[in-house]
Amino acid sequence: MLVQQVNPLLILLLAALIMLSLMALMPWLFSLSRSRSKAVREEVVELVGCPKCGHEYSRKYERGSYVGKEVGACPRGDGPLVVKAIYVERHEGPE
Numbered sequence: 001m002l003v004q005q006v007n008p009l010l011i012l013l014l015a016a017l018i019m020l021s022l023m024a025l026m027p028w029l030f031s032l033s034r035s036r037s038k039a040v041r042e043e044v045v046e047l048v049g050c051p052k053c054g055h056e057y058s059r060k061y062e063r064g065s066y067v068g069k070e071v072g073a074c075p076r077g078d079g080p081l082v083v084k085a086i087y088v089e090r091h092e093g094p095e
């Protein structure tokens with residue numbers, strides 16, 4: 001009987017403690033991610049390719065680009081080049 005009355009209270013206390021420690025850690029976690037982003041350079045890259053022959057290359061993302069957009073003709077002359085993927089490349093180290 002006594003155990004049944006104490007347990008929910010303990011769980012509440014533990015939950016409150018976890019919440020408080022998380023809130024205390026928040027600024028530290030944010031400063032950690034900020035100092036890390038200084039060392040890592042991020043660049044948006046798009047993968048351009050020809051669906052017919054498989055020729056593909058990546059280049060710097062151009063504003064307005066989207067997956068499936070035609071961006072030119074395949075150098076092998078068998079069809080249009082389309083954007084296949086857009087992703088972020090991370091480069092470690094200072095700029």
Ligand SMILES: [Zn+2]
Binds near residue numbers: 050051075078
């Ligand atoms: Zn091609």
